[in-house]
Amino acid sequence: MLPSAGAWACRVCRPRVQATIHDTQYLPNLALVLLPVAVLLGLGLTLYFLPALKRRLT
Secondary structure, three states: OOOOOOOOOOOOOHHHHHHHHOOOOHHHHHHHHHHHHHHHHHHHHHHHHHHHHHHHHO
16 A cells, blocks of 8 residues: 555645545544444454453452
């Protein structure tokens, strides 16, 4: 994968694209995008530490 400097748009559309990305819904959209990462990370940590927790609790 090649790194990208950002979204490309023409001179006419670029301000509208930037305004749409950075509107009032930016943080809720960011949280919604990162939510699956947090869920998978939590699931992976739970599966990794589950044997140690079982030994400790019994």
